[in-house]
Each structure stands twice: as C-alpha cells, then as structure tokens.
Amino acid sequence: MMAQKFGGKYSPDNAKPPAGADQPPRNAYDGKRRSAAGSKSNLLFIVPAIFPITAFFGGPSELVTGLSAFALLILAAWLTREGILAQEAYAARRVARRPAIPRKIFASVLTGAGLAVGALSGGAGLIYPLLFGVIGAGLHLLSFGPDPLRDKGMEGIDAFQTDRVARAVDEGEKHLTAIKDAILRAGDRQLEARVDRFVTAARAMFRGVESDPGDLTAARKYLGVYLMGARDATVKFADLYAQNRDPSARAAYDALLTDLETNFSARTTALLMNNRTDLDVEIDVLRERLQREAPRPPAPE
Amino acid sequence: MQLRQTKGARMGEKGVQTLAFFLLLALIVYVGTLGGA
Numbered sequence: 121m122m123a124q125k126f127g128g129k130y131s132p133d134n135a136k137p138p139a140g141a142d143q144p145p146r147n148a149y150d151g152k153r154r155s156a157a158g159s160k161s162n163l164l165f166i167v168p169a170i171f172p173i174t175a176f177f178g179g180p181s182e183l184v185t186g187l188s189a190f191a192l193l194i195l196a197a198w199l200t201r202e203g204i205l206a207q208e209a210y211a212a213r214r215v216a217r218r219p220a221i222p223r224k225i226f227a228s229v230l231t232g233a234g235l236a237v238g239a240l241s242g243g244a245g246l247i248y249p250l251l252f253g254v255i256g257a258g259l260h261l262l263s264f265g266p267d268p269l270r271d272k273g274m275e276g277i278d279a280f281q282t283d284r285v286a287r288a289v290d291e292g293e294k295h296l297t298a299i300k301d302a303i304l305r306a307g308d309r310q311l312e313a314r315v316d317r318f319v320t321a322a323r324a325m326f327r328g329v330e331s332d333p334g335d336l337t338a339a340r341k342y343l344g345v346y347l348m349g350a351r352d353a354t355v356k357f358a359d360l361y362a363q364n365r366d367p368s369a370r371a372a373y374d375a376l377l378t379d380l381e382t383n384f385s386a387r388t389t390a391l392l393m394n395n396r397t398d399l400d401v402e403i404d405v406l407r408e409r410l411q412r413e414a415p416r417p418p419a420p421e
Numbered sequence: 422m423q424l425r426q427t428k429g430a431r432m433g434e435k436g437v438q439t440l441a442f443f444l445l446l447a448l449i450v451y452v453g454t455l456g457g458a
Contacts, residue, residue, distance in 0.1 A: 170453030238452045263442035
C-alpha cells in the first residue's frame with residue numbers, strides 16, 4: 121500500500137472544485153463504516169494453531185483428532201468471518217433478504233464439533249468432549265450472535281419486484297467493482313478518489329431504487345447500460361493512460377466522470393421527488409375520503 | 422413494541438460478547454493443550 125499524499129481544501133491540487141459541481145462533493149468515506157470482521161474473527165484463525173502443534177507430540181489417534189479439530193475450527197473461523205460480512209451487507213441495505221446460509225450459526229456448530237473432536241484425544245471419556253462442544257458452541261453464539269434470520273423491510277413489497285431490484289443492484293455493484301479495479305491500473309491517486317466519489321453517487325441511487333422498487337424501470341438504464349459503458353471506458357482509459365500518461369485523455373475521462381456523477385445524482389433526486397408525488401397522491405386521496413365520510417354536525421334548524 | 426436500547430444496555434451486551442469471546446479462546450487453548458498432555 122502506497123502512502124497517500126496529504127490533500128485538503130487549501131492544498132493546491134484540490135483547491136478548485138470539480139467543474140459542474142454545484143454542491144460540495146461527498147466525502148469518499150461518506151456512509152462507510154469500519155468492518156467488524158477484524159481482530160476477533162482473525163484471532164479465531166490463529167488460536168486453533170495449537171491443535172496441529174500438540175497433535176504431533178502424541179500417538180496416531182491424537183494426530184488424527186488434533187488435525188481434524190484444527191480443520192473444523194478453521195472452517196468455523198472462515199464461516200464466522202463470512203457471516204459477519206454478510207450481516208454487514210444486510211445492515212447496509214434498507215431492504216434485504218435473510219442470508220441463504222446462516223453462516224454464523226453453522227460456525228457455532230462447527231466450533232462445538234471441533235472442540236469435541238479435539239477433546240476426544242485427551243482420554244477424558246465421551247462426556248467431557250460433548251460438554252466442551254456444547255459450551256464452545258454456546259460461547260461462539262454468544263460472542264458473535266446469530267445471523268439475521270428474517271427478511272428486512274419486505275412488508276408491502278411484492279417479492280417479484282424486489283428480486284428484480286436485487287438482481288439489478290447486484291449487477292450494478294459488479295460493474296462498480298470492475299470500475300474501481302480497472303482504475304487502479306492507471307496508477308493515478310486523484311482519479312481513484314474521483315472514481316470513489318462517483319461510486320458513492322451510484323450507490324446512493326442503488327439505495328433509492330431499493331427503497332422503491334417501482335423506480336427500477338426509470339433507473340434500469342443507469343444500473344445497466346451506463347455503468348457498463350463507464351466500466352468499458354474505464355478499462356480502455358486505464359490501459360491507455362498507464363502507457364502514455366496523456367493529459368488530454370485524462371481530461372476527457374475526468375469530464376466523463378463528472379457527467380456521470382451529475383447525471384446519477386440528478387436521477388436519484390428525481391426518483392426521490394417521484395416518491396414524494398406518490399406520497400402526496402396517497403395522502404390526498406385518503407384525506408378526501410375521510411372528509412366525505414366524516415359525520416356531519418346536524419344542520420342548524 | 423421495541424424500545425430503544427439504553428447506552429448501559431448496549432455496553433453490557435458488548436461486555437458479555439467480549440467476555441464470551443475470550444472464554445471461547447481460552448477453551449480452545451485448554452482443549453488444544455489437553456490432547457498433547
């Protein structure tokens with residue numbers, strides 16, 4: 121990882137706002153959070169290393185049980201980390217389906233199984249390994265929690281529409297990842313930051329579409345064709361720019377990014393306005409009906 | 422109805438999680454050394 125040059129509002133490189141931006145650009149870290157898949161899940165990978173070390177100092181059966189326990193515990197650690205990441209993805213979305221595989225719960229069970237197998241070689245009979253397994257599974261569940269087991273925000277949304285949205289968003293995310301990946305090849309920090317900003321704008325649109333699947337038809341082109349085009353342009357640009365550092369190509373690409381970003385932001389705003397109109401209609405209709413049905417005070421004689 | 426968690430409750434939950442985690446690590450180490458003995 122290379123060091124990143126310090127820059128700020130008053131540093132020469134960043135002093136002028138990007139052309140065509142009427143509002144201050146979003147910070148690249150806007151809405152991002154530190155991942156919880158950090159030291160805790162990493163420790164789960166390291167600590168089981170004690171099993172293969174001790175396994176080689178015993179008899180053959182100790183070796184087999186020790187190595188099996190190690191394998192089970194590492195698998196459990198991996199599932200734990202995947203589960204944490206899946207839960208974060210779940211938390212980041214407003215509308216989300218529960219994970220297809222409850223990874224963290226599987227990890228709890230596997231941890232228990234690993235401990236039980238590992239304790240088998242201790243010559244402690246069968247009761248203690250089972251107890252160790254149960255305790256280990258319980259502790260794992262207690263420290264990492266269960267997976268989200270229910271769909272979130274699916275009330276009043278038909279599953280078919282949401283599925284379409286989820287697929288479209290997944291496709292969009294894939295394009296974004298490809299764009300971010302490709303721009304790394306250009307080796308230009310500023311452009312990377314620029315692309316990050318565009319990605320943030322695109323994600324804002326994703327969240328907007330997720331919150332109202334009816335908007336998908338309007339946003340479809342943006343999630344598909346435009347992002348694909350942006351990806352192809354980025355790939356071509358990165359290859360070219362890595363070779364010849366052509367400032368005019370850079371300027372053209374920068375302009376493209378600015379266009380894309382403004383367009384995406386404008387479209388997101390339009391989608392939100394659309395929601396507002398829907399809400400207003402709904403409220404108006406309901407209020408009218410209420411007024412019609414309200415008991416009238418008896419007319420004065 | 423779901424009530425908002427107080428700060429103390431959140432901290433307590435975090436503490437229990439951390440405690441459970443370190444107990445789990447200790448258990449793994451204990452069981453791991455059991456086999457070689």
